[in-house]
Amino acid sequence: MLSEFAEKQNIPYRLLSDIDSEAIRDYGILNDEIGREDAFLEGIPYPGVYVTDEEGVVVAKFFHDTYKLRDSPEMLIDAALGRLVASDDARQASGGDEEVRISAFIHGGKGTIRQGIIRQLVIRCELAEGMHIYGDRVPEGMVPTTVSVSGPPGLIVEAPIFPATETLRLESMNMELSVWSGVVDIVVPFYPVGLLASETRPLDMDSAGIEVEVRYQACSDSSCFPPKTAKLALTVDLDVIDVPRLGVHLGHGQRAGKFNSMPHMRRLILRKLRKYPLGLPRFVWKNIRLEAAAKWRSLMGS
Amino acid sequence: MTVERDHHGFDAPAPLGHPGRIGLPDGHPTGPEVGERLPDFSLPDAQGRVVDYHESRGQAKSVVVFFRSAVW
Numbered sequence: 001m002l003s004e005f006a007e008k009q010n011i012p013y014r015l016l017s018d019i020d021s022e023a024i025r026d027y028g029i030l031n032d033e034i035g036r037e038d039a040f041l042e043g044i045p046y047p048g049v050y051v052t053d054e055e056g057v058v059v060a061k062f063f064h065d066t067y068k069l070r071d072s073p074e075m076l077i078d079a080a081l082g083r084l085v086a087s088d089d090a091r092q093a094s095g096g097d098e099e100v101r102i103s104a105f106i107h108g109g110k111g112t113i114r115q116g117i118i119r120q121l122v123i124r125c126e127l128a129e130g131m132h133i134y135g136d137r138v139p140e141g142m143v144p145t146t147v148s149v150s151g152p153p154g155l156i157v158e159a160p161i162f163p164a165t166e167t168l169r170l171e172s173m174n175m176e177l178s179v180w181s182g183v184v185d186i187v188v189p190f191y192p193v194g195l196l197a198s199e200t201r202p203l204d205m206d207s208a209g210i211e212v213e214v215r216y217q218a219c220s221d222s223s224c225f226p227p228k229t230a231k232l233a234l235t236v237d238l239d240v241i242d243v244p245r246l247g248v249h250l251g252h253g254q255r256a257g258k259f260n261s262m263p264h265m266r267r268l269i270l271r272k273l274r275k276y277p278l279g280l281p282r283f284v285w286k287n288i289r290l291e292a293a294a295k296w297r298s299l300m301g302s
Numbered sequence: 303m304t305v306e307r308d309h310h311g312f313d314a315p316a317p318l319g320h321p322g323r324i325g326l327p328d329g330h331p332t333g334p335e336v337g338e339r340l341p342d343f344s345l346p347d348a349q350g351r352v353v354d355y356h357e358s359r360g361q362a363k364s365v366v367v368f369f370r371s372a373v374w
Contacts, residue, residue, distance in 0.1 A: 002348035005372045013365075015372070016345040016353055023343035027333040029368060031324065038321040045368040046326045048333070050340055052364045056356050057339045063332040066325040067370065068312040080363045116312055154311070193311030200305040200313045264373045287320070294304035294317035 001264040008259040021045070036276040039283035040268045051079040068116035069191065072108030075120065084185060086122065093232040099218035099225055100133060101126040104232045107187075113155075113208065114239035115197045123147055123160075123186040123214060123232075133216045135165035135178035143217040143227040145180070149188050151210045154196025158189040170221070186214075197238050207235045322374075340366060 002015045021043040024030050029045045036042050048063035049071065060079035062071045078084050084107065091111040096102030103126075108119035125145075127133065138144045149157045163185060165178035194200075196208060210233070217227040272279055306318045316322055326332070334340055344354045355366075 002372060006348055014353065014358075015348050017347075018343075018345050023341075023345060024368065026341050026343060027368070028331050029333045033324050033327070034321045040374070041321050044370040046330065046332065047367075047369050049368070050334065050366045052340055052359075052366070054361050054363055055339065056359060056364065058334055058336050061332065061334075061336060063326060065328070066308070066310050066312065067323075068308075068310065068314070076365050080365060156311070194307050194313035195311060198313040200315050261373045268373050290317040290319050291304055293319070294306055297306070297318075298304065 036279050037282040039279040040272050071118050074108045091234050093234040095230040095232045099128050099131050102214055102230045104212045112237045112239045113192050115199050118189050118191045121188040125184040127181050130220045131218050132179035132181045137178040145216045147186055148213045152208050154193050156191055161187045203238050207237045209235050
């Protein structure tokens with residue numbers, strides 16, 4: 001079935017089948033909250049990604065506390081290469097001034113967002129020769145570099161990730177400062193949740209506006225410019241997903257590729273039934289109870 | 303099928319508490335750590351050929367993705 005799945009989903013990389021969860025167990029990532037009473041769900045891993053170097057040693061790993069949250073493939077490539085590889089056609093906005101040119105662009109995907117998939121907003125500050133901006137250790141009266149990013153409700157914006165600072169020693173004032181110079185990439189991960197980009201109902205809007213504010217103060221070794229605030233705005237499109245006809249076994253990926261998983265689902269269920277015949281009835285019964293509880297909650301809520 | 307929003311804000315076509323929606327519990331190990339060599343494994347590919355992970359990798363860097371299922 002994996003060959004059909006790979007073909008219909010246009011997956012160029014190799015898919016392996018861990019049918020008895022051997023590697024999953026060996027790696028220690030078996031989802032052990034799911035048991036044989038959960039029928040065909042049994043044996044799944046906590047989903048995650050490892051990126052290794054040439055020796056097979058892990059250089060980065062990506063796991064989240066919910067399976068809905070996933071990193072853009074571009075981030076895996078960045079982790080493997082150890083640098084950020086920006087796309088030429090990324091959505092972009094620019095601002096700033098002669099001392100500090102500021103641009104912001106979306107990294108990951110094709111400038112689009114969908115529920116739970118993490119993209120990055122990259123805020124690139126290009127400083128003129130001899131200029132620096134401040135990290136969090138600033139001299140009295142000076143302004144450290146801060147960024148704030150906001151979007152519509154349902155767009156979750158994580159804390160900005162700053163690169164490491166350089167130490168600037170000012171002998172005349174006997175001071176050590178943490179600064180950036182040259183090209184500084186500040187990365188802000190973000191993703192939409194169901195309020196903005198549900199995959200179970202049609203979208204309310206087809207794009208989202210993101211506003212970026214960068215506050216900074218540019219200085220040379222001898223003099224400083226007044227603090228400034230640069231404001232940038234850009235939009236990202238929301239991925240249109242084919243809703244509403246949704247079955248639990250048919251995620252939007254399957255539908256997009258017209259991959260019919262039902263025959264494979266039947267085989268999977270039969271295989272699990274042979275191992276533990278009570279699994280399916282117990283799972284069905286659990287589902288009836290969960291559905292009833294959900295109906296009750298929706299009645300109470302409405 | 304009831305659609306409910308979980309405490310992370312995500313919608314899914316299954317009621318809350320459904321085992322398919324269980325997340326990674328707090329403090330749960332996530333397998334080999336940064337700096338460790340990934341354990342080897344041998345698993346069949348889409349054509350049924352057994353693939354030895356490190357051997358197939360050769361001297362290349364690799365990305366190993368564990369996902370839940372291609373069926374559902």
